[in-house]
């Protein structure tokens with residue numbers, strides 16, 4: 001499953017979102033819940049830890065640029 005990075009145009013929050021389906025609407029910002037998010041092109045970005053598959057499931061996205 002690819003993971004895409006998005007940036008919120010409202011608050012510049014960057015977050016990652018598991019790609020589900022092309023038919024799905026873009027995710028909303030985890031910080032301000034704004035819908036104006038832009039997909040970042042970060043092909044080839046290998047995550048060091050990855051996302052656990054199987055039982056664990058996917059954690060809710062969190063902002064990478066403004067952790068709270």
Ligand SMILES: [Zn+2]
Pocket residue numbers: 008009010011012013029030031032033034
């Ligand atoms: Zn935002």
